[in-house]
Amino acid sequence: MxxxxxxxxxxxxxxxxxxxxxxxxxxxxVLLANHPYGEVLKAAIPQFEQQSGIKVNVESLQESQLTTKxxxxxxxxxxxxxxxxxxxLQDGKLFAKNKWYEPLGGYDFSDYPAxxxxxxxxxxxxxxxxxxxxxxxxxxxxxxxxAAGLKVPTNFDxxxxxxxxxNTGGLAGFASRGKGAAAVxxxxxxxxxxxxNYLDKGVAVFDSKEAxxxxxxxxxxxxxxxxxxxxxxxxxxxLPLFQAGRIAMWTDASVFYGQLTDPAKSSLGADKIGIANxxxxxKANSPFYVTSWGIAxxxxxxxxxxxxxxxxxxxxxxxxxxxxxxxxxxxxxxVWEDKAVxxxxxxxxxxxxxxxxxxxxxxxxPFMSAVGEARDLIGEIIIESINTKGESPQIDxxxxxxxxxxxxxxxxxxxxxx
Amino acid sequence: xxxxxLRILFYLAVVLLALIVLLPFLWxxxxxxxxxxxxxxxxPKFIFSPTLQNYYKVFGEQDFIRYxxxxxxxxxxxxxxxxxxxxxxxxxxxxxxxxxxxxxxxLARLMPGISFLMPWYIIFSRLGLMDSYVALVLSHxxxxxxxxxxxxxSYFETIPLELEESxxxxxxxxxxxxxxxxxxxSGPGIITATTLSFIFSWNNFLFSQVLSMEKTRTLxxxxxxxxxxxxxxxxxxxxxxxxxxAPALVLTMIFQRYVVSGLTMGAVKx
Amino acid sequence: MTQNSYTxxxxxWIYPLPAIxxxxxxxxxxxxxxxxISLTNWTLTSGTAPSFIGLSNYGQVLLxxxxxxxxxxTFVFTFSAVAVEAVLGVAAALLLxxxxxxxxxxxxxxxxxxxxxxxxxxxxxxxxxxxxxGLANYVLESLGLPGSSWISHADTVLFSLVLVDVWQxxxxxxxxxxxxxxxxSDEPAEAARIDGAxxxxxxxxxxLPMVMPVIVTAVILRLIDALKTFDIIFAMTGGGPGYASxxxxxxxxxxxxxxxxxxxxxxxxxxxxxxxxxxxVAITRLGKRIxx
Numbered sequence: 001m002x003x004x005x006x007x008x009x010x011x012x013x014x015x016x017x018x019x020x021x022x023x024x025x026x027x028x029x030v031l032l033a034n035h036p037y038g039e040v041l042k043a044a045i046p047q048f049e050q051q052s053g054i055k056v057n058v059e060s061l062q063e064s065q066l067t068t069k070x071x072x073x074x075x076x077x078x079x080x081x082x083x084x085x086x087x088x089l090q091d092g093k094l095f096a097k098n099k100w101y102e103p104l105g106g107y108d109f110s111d112y113p114a115x116x117x118x119x120x121x122x123x124x125x126x127x128x129x130x131x132x133x134x135x136x137x138x139x140x141x142x143x144x145x146x147a148a149g150l151k152v153p154t155n156f157d158x159x160x161x162x163x164x165x166x167n168t169g170g171l172a173g174f175a176s177r178g179k180g181a182a183a184v185x186x187x188x189x190x191x192x193x194x195x196x197n198y199l200d201k202g203v204a205v206f207d208s209k210e211a212x213x214x215x216x217x218x219x220x221x222x223x224x225x226x227x228x229x230x231x232x233x234x235x236x237x238x239l240p241l242f243q244a245g246r247i248a249m250w251t252d253a254s255v256f257y258g259q260l261t262d263p264a265k266s267s268l269g270a271d272k273i274g275i276a277n278x279x280x281x282x283k284a285n286s287p288f289y290v291t292s293w294g295i296a297x298x299x300x301x302x303x304x305x306x307x308x309x310x311x312x313x314x315x316x317x318x319x320x321x322x323x324x325x326x327x328x329x330x331x332x333x334x335v336w337e338d339k340a341v342x343x344x345x346x347x348x349x350x351x352x353x354x355x356x357x358x359x360x361x362x363x364x365x366p367f368m369s370a371v372g373e374a375r376d377l378i379g380e381i382i383i384e385s386i387n388t389k390g391e392s393p394q395i396d397x398x399x400x401x402x403x404x405x406x407x408x409x410x411x412x413x414x415x416x417x418x
Numbered sequence: 419x420x421x422x423x424l425r426i427l428f429y430l431a432v433v434l435l436a437l438i439v440l441l442p443f444l445w446x447x448x449x450x451x452x453x454x455x456x457x458x459x460x461x462p463k464f465i466f467s468p469t470l471q472n473y474y475k476v477f478g479e480q481d482f483i484r485y486x487x488x489x490x491x492x493x494x495x496x497x498x499x500x501x502x503x504x505x506x507x508x509x510x511x512x513x514x515x516x517x518x519x520x521x522x523x524x525l526a527r528l529m530p531g532i533s534f535l536m537p538w539y540i541i542f543s544r545l546g547l548m549d550s551y552v553a554l555v556l557s558h559x560x561x562x563x564x565x566x567x568x569x570x571x572s573y574f575e576t577i578p579l580e581l582e583e584s585x586x587x588x589x590x591x592x593x594x595x596x597x598x599x600x601x602x603x604s605g606p607g608i609i610t611a612t613t614l615s616f617i618f619s620w621n622n623f624l625f626s627q628v629l630s631m632e633k634t635r636t637l638x639x640x641x642x643x644x645x646x647x648x649x650x651x652x653x654x655x656x657x658x659x660x661x662x663x664a665p666a667l668v669l670t671m672i673f674q675r676y677v678v679s680g681l682t683m684g685a686v687k688x
Numbered sequence: 689m690t691q692n693s694y695t696x697x698x699x700x701w702i703y704p705l706p707a708i709x710x711x712x713x714x715x716x717x718x719x720x721x722x723x724x725i726s727l728t729n730w731t732l733t734s735g736t737a738p739s740f741i742g743l744s745n746y747g748q749v750l751l752x753x754x755x756x757x758x759x760x761x762t763f764v765f766t767f768s769a770v771a772v773e774a775v776l777g778v779a780a781a782l783l784l785x786x787x788x789x790x791x792x793x794x795x796x797x798x799x800x801x802x803x804x805x806x807x808x809x810x811x812x813x814x815x816x817x818x819x820x821x822g823l824a825n826y827v828l829e830s831l832g833l834p835g836s837s838w839i840s841h842a843d844t845v846l847f848s849l850v851l852v853d854v855w856q857x858x859x860x861x862x863x864x865x866x867x868x869x870x871x872x873s874d875e876p877a878e879a880a881r882i883d884g885a886x887x888x889x890x891x892x893x894x895x896l897p898m899v900m901p902v903i904v905t906a907v908i909l910r911l912i913d914a915l916k917t918f919d920i921i922f923a924m925t926g927g928g929p930g931y932a933s934x935x936x937x938x939x940x941x942x943x944x945x946x947x948x949x950x951x952x953x954x955x956x957x958x959x960x961x962x963x964x965x966x967x968x969v970a971i972t973r974l975g976k977r978i979x980x
Binding site for chain 1: 454455458459460539540543544546548631632633643645650652
Binding site: 068071072075076094098178179180227228229230231232233241244246369370372373376379380383384387412413 | 733819840841842925947
């Protein structure tokens with residue numbers, strides 16, 4: 001008994017000592033994404049190091065690599081990561097289920113919209129601080145719409161009519177992602193606006209009539225008026241085409257607005273490019289409005305105090321205001337209420353955000369652990385729908401079959417019906 | 419008259435063949451000198467004012483110099499280790515006709531890399547060796563070692579046995595013979611093996627894609643990632659492609675004779 | 689001296705030993721490990737330790753339509769690519785097998801695709817194939833033909849990928865066959881020519897049969913490499929659109945490194961491994977027969 005006590009004491013002392021030794025070096029490892037806000041942080045880190053005396057080892061990774069790297073390091077228990085950027089809707093369920101996030105009980109979440117916090121809350125505690133939000137919008141060519149005598153479409157009927165009228169040989173009337181899994185997020189608004197959903201209380205429901213109507217409509221629109229080869233296009237392919245003046249209207253995430261108007265890449269002037277809310281559907285008018293990026297602490301971190309200091313700084317209001325100037329749409333509510341800040345942000349972004357903040361749907365994909373596989377499965381239906389302009393008789397059957405498969409995935413991870 | 423006609427037809431065929439082979443390289447080079455606006459123009463522009471801004475972007479703004487260095491480090495060490503392990507093995511295989519042994523090593527050349535990659539990935543992550551040069555070099559050696567063994571064992575077979583026998587009569591050890599007599603005679607074979615293994619390590623994508631991350635990222639991965647870093651910057655990607663292909667192409671032009679003999683000897687591909 | 693004699697008499701295993709150990713460690717061990725994983729239900733992301741489930745992964749994966757389609761596609765890709773390469777490669781070799789101005793330049797050109805980085809080749813062809821801005825459709829349309837969707841449509845994607853493989857690897861067959869032709873003696877052909885045979889008869893009845901062993905070797909080597917094709921497919925389509933260009937290699941990669949379903953991925957890897965192993969055994973058999 002005595003020896004055990006002694007041993008325990010000795011261990012406590014050594015551990016305390018090694019803890020002290022670690023604290024002396026004051027070093028943390030941070031993984032960032034190749035994302036504009038990641039760049040903002042990277043640029044400001046030297047300043048943080050000076051103020052705090054904490055040395056920050058930063059790595060920037062492309063988003064899918066970031067997920068892969070974190071997953072492997074955490075799953076094999078070999079991680080030395082302290083703080084990392086994360087995608088709440090892509091990584092969230094999986095990471096939280098495996099308890100890879102450190103719960104952020106002490107953090108002040110009062111400056112964040114309630115729906116952005118609720119989606120990162122697990123077991124009653126938020127796990128991620130939301131950083132960047134994005135929502136779906138309609139980009140359009142003002143000059144072309146005007147020349148055709150068209151108003152900006154406000155519902156799906158007007159959208160179809162406008163796309164049809166604008167669509168000519170060298171110009172695609174309407175574009176949106178067609179590349180299977182990548183298209184799932186952009187399809188979401190269409191599914192919502194037809195009254196459907198991907199999941200409902202942990203059960204796949206994208207085989208409902210409403211959802212299938214949305215998938216068919218998306219396929220009809222993109223298949224009939226989209227650029228050739230659209231089923232292999234994600235935003236990175238569509239953006240240059242829009243910049244080249246080959247596309248009249250495009251629905252995608254708000255973040256691309258800044259790049260669209262970049263004069264180095266586009267022969268169009270910023271004055272020709274408009275931004276508007278996604279048109280309303282027959283049942284709803286609820287575009288996705290999601291937290292695309294957040295930042296979190298690793299539960300495996302051995303330097304949680306230092307990590308917390310970094311996290312507080314990285315999510316500070318000052319940095320958020322600075323990022324807003326670069327048209328990065330931050331999650332904090334206060335920066336959108338600050339006139340001095342919003343004056344520097346594009347008015348189109350301010351207006352569309354005001355709409356989605358009220359009416360948006362906080363998810364743009366099936367929110368589950370095996371989200372990658374689920375997106376691949378739904379992606380198949382999207383491609384079939386686009387290839388047949390929404391006409392294929394198989395779509396209903398495919399949707400049923402893929403819903404069964406997604407339910408299997410949900411059961412595998414114990415999320416079914418939750 | 420008919421002969422002349424045939425001759426013209428023949429040269430037309432040869433020129434057509436050369437054009438087909440060259441076209442992708444030419445188009446890559448041309449596009450790398452275009453601005454994004456010129457690249458997405460329709461119909462494609464054949465006359466435009468060339469710019470070096472894509473190269474500036476690749477080497478100035480992106481970290482391609484570092485990836486270049488990473489690729490070089492990995493390839494050089496992989497080739498070095500392969501020569502160290504492969505030369506003695508190849509010699510033994512050639513001298514003692516160890517065909518089974520040769521087959522075991524060559525299996526590494528024939529097997530799909532992905533079937534080893536998953537276990538490596540697990541083991542290297544457990545050992546904390548992900549994103550380390552050690553893991554990358556080890557994986558690349560599995561590609562380059564069979565190339566060295568294959569080429570060198572065939573080469574050693576062409577060196578006349580009499581040379582060794584007379585040295586042995588003079589009391590030289592096998593080891594001495596290998597180091598001082600055989601290796602100095604094997605220059606051309608070693609050049610062939612080195613060039614080809616370097617190129618195949620340089621071009622490897624799959625192993626580096628899985629085992630390297632930010633720190634040890636090699637060029638092929640950097641080029642691929644460049645695609646999804648932002649909207650497709652075709653000009654930049656093409657400039658990066660030129661940069662990655664250039665060393666292999668230049669090496670091939672310099673050592674053309676050796677590369678041909680190495681490739682046709684048993685047709686080596688990673 | 690005694691030590692030397694020990695090395696001398698044992699050199700046949702001392703010299704190859706390090707290489708063999710290396711291969712055992714990096715190749716044989718992983719294959720055994722994969723075999724073990726294929727019998728477990730391990731998913732890297734589940735957070736639970738793998739448990740032994742016997743052959744049930746095999747039952748599940750081998751019956752999965754997505755897997756079966758990938759298997760079939762792998763064969764379609766491999767055989768169609770290599771068939772085209774063999775025909776074109778041999779034809780080009782016969783064409784170039786004579787003395788002409790610029791022969792060395794053409795031979796150098798033929799080498800270039802072989803050493804070009806496959807990923808970059810894939811990306812260049814992506815720009816080529818782009819249906820809206822690519823050169824391929826421009827050429828088709830200037831010839832008055834309709835443009836194609838190339839890699840963007842399930843019906844044309846595999847064919848488009850085969851074309852890339854053909855561009856890159858036909859020269860290999862050409863070079864091997866050229867080397868084979870160079871080693872042939874001219875006598876039989878000369879004799880036939882004196883007997884009044886025309887060029888076509890000589891090629892068909894004399895030259896081709898003589899280089900046939902070389903052609904067969906080249907084709908088998910290509911078959912194995914084509915089976916393993918990963919880089920260009922991954923870079924160009926990632927297996928898409930949908931799953932339309934997913935081969936065993938691609939699906940194995942996705943199951944391992946995107947879905948982290950290690951147990952099921954291991955099954956796919958085992959199948960791929962066994963197919964290539966069977967081909968390799970076939971090669972050695974054939975090699976022996978040719979030697980005789």
